[in-house]
Amino acid sequence: MLGAAAVVIGYATAPSSKQIVPAATARAPSPALVYGTVQSRDNSVLRLTTPAGPRDLKVTAGTVFERLEPATLVGMSVGDWINVGAVPNKQTLFAMTGVVVISPDRLQGGR
Amino acid sequence: MRPAVLVLAALLFIVAGFAGGRALAGRSQPAQAFDFNAASYRPVVAAEGLSVAGFSGLEEGSGISGSLLLSGKVVSLSGHALTMATQAGPATLQIEGDRPLRRLASGTASDVAAGASVIVRLDPVGDAATGVLVIARP
Numbered sequence: 001m002l003g004a005a006a007v008v009i010g011y012a013t014a015p016s017s018k019q020i021v022p023a024a025t026a027r028a029p030s031p032a033l034v035y036g037t038v039q040s041r042d043n044s045v046l047r048l049t050t051p052a053g054p055r056d057l058k059v060t061a062g063t064v065f066e067r068l069e070p071a072t073l074v075g076m077s078v079g080d081w082i083n084v085g086a087v088p089n090k091q092t093l094f095a096m097t098g099v100v101v102i103s104p105d106r107l108q109g110g111r
Numbered sequence: 112m113r114p115a116v117l118v119l120a121a122l123l124f125i126v127a128g129f130a131g132g133r134a135l136a137g138r139s140q141p142a143q144a145f146d147f148n149a150a151s152y153r154p155v156v157a158a159e160g161l162s163v164a165g166f167s168g169l170e171e172g173s174g175i176s177g178s179l180l181l182s183g184k185v186v187s188l189s190g191h192a193l194t195m196a197t198q199a200g201p202a203t204l205q206i207e208g209d210r211p212l213r214r215l216a217s218g219t220a221s222d223v224a225a226g227a228s229v230i231v232r233l234d235p236v237g238d239a240a241t242g243v244l245v246i247a248r249p
Contacts, residue, residue, distance in 0.1 A: 003128040010132025013198030036232045037171030042224050045238060046231070051168060055230055058239040059220070064164035067222050067245040068173060071214035073193070073206055079187050081160035082203065083197050085169045086180035098175030098211035099204070106215060108161040 071101050079104050158182050158198060162246055164242025165232050168215045172230055174245055175211055225249065 034046035034055060046057045052081040089095035138167060147222070159166045159167040169175055183197035192202045206212065226249030231243040 001236055003124050006125040006128030007132040007135075010129035010134075011136045011146055012132070014133040014136030032233055032235065033170060034233060035170070036229065036231075038223055038225050038227045038229055040225055044222065046142075046193070046229075046243070048229070048231070056238070057219055057233065058237070059243075060239055063220075063240045064242045065218035065220055065245070066162055066164050066166060066242065067174065067216055067218035067248075069215045069216055070114050071212045073188070073191065073212070075214070076185060076188060078187065080185045081231065082181070082183060082185060082193070082204075083167050083179060084181040085175045085177040087177035094180050095175040095177075096204075096210060098169070098213065099206060100175065101212070101214045102160050102162055103214070103216075106162050106217060108163055108165065 066106070068100070076101055083106050125155050154205075162215045162242075162244075166215060166230065166242060167241045168213055168244075170244070172228070175213070215244075218243075222248065230236065 033048060034048065034057065035044050036050035036055065039047040039049050039054065041047065041059070044059055048055050048057065081104070083100040083102070084096060085098045085100070086094040086096050159169070159179045161167055167179065169177070169179055181195070181197055181202055183195035183202065185193055186196050186201070187194045191203050191207050192203055194201055196226055222245045230244045230246060230248040231240045231245075233239065234241050
C-alpha cells in the first residue's frame with residue numbers, strides 16, 4: 001500500500017515538461033508573379049494595372065520576354081515539352097482545360 | 112527482526128516508489144512538434160516544364176484555368192494522339208475539339224505594348240522583372 005501510494009504521489013508531483021509551440025502564422029502570398037494589363041512601358045519601367053492597383057516594375061537588360069501564342073497539333077514535334085492543365089470533374093475526375101507546348105530550346109534546364 | 116530495520120526497509124520502499132513514479136511521469140513527452148516556419152513542400156524535380164523565364168503557361172491569368180495534371184516530353188505523334196513520357200510513365204493524350212493549345216514562345220520587348228495582358232516574374236528581392244510573359248496583345 002505504502003509503495004503504491006508513493007508511486008502515485010511521485011507520478012503526480014513530477015514536474016511537467018511542457019513544450020512551447022509557436023503560434024501558427026499565415027504565410028503571405030508569393031509576390032513572385034504579378035498579373036496585369038500594361039498601361040505604359042519605357043526602357044526601364046513597366047507600369048501595370050493589376051487587380052491590386054497600379055504597379056511599376058523595373059525592366060532590366062536581363063529581363064526575358066516570352067509570349068503565349070495559339071498553336072496547332074501540326075506545329076508540334078517529338079521532343080516538345082507538354083504541360084497539361086485540368087480542373088476536377090465529377091464524371092471524369094479531371095477535365096482538361098488546356099495544353100501548353102514548350103519547344104526544347106525554350107525549356108529551362110534542357111530536360 | 113528489529114523494528115528499526117523494518118522502518119528503514121519501509122522508508123526505502125517508499126522512496127523507491129516515489130522515484131519510480133516520477134520517472135514514469137517524466138517519460139510523457141510530446142511525440143512530435145511542428146515547425147510552423149518551415150518552407151512548404153516542393154518536389155526535388157518540379158513536375159511542370161518551365162520556360163527560360165520560369166513560366167509553365169498555366170499560371171493564374173494565363174487564360175488556362177486549373178492546375179497541372181500531366182507534364183512530359185512528346186515521344187510520338189499520331190493524328191490527334193500524342194504520347195508523352197511523364198515521371199509516372201508514358202501517357203497518351205487525344206487532343207480534339209476546341210481545347211486551348213498554346214505555345215510558349217520567345218518574345219521581344221516590343222510585344223509588351225499598352226493594353227497587353229502580361230504575367231511578370233519578379234526578382235525575389237525588389238521590383239525588377241526577371242521574366243515577362245505576354246498572354247494577349249491588344
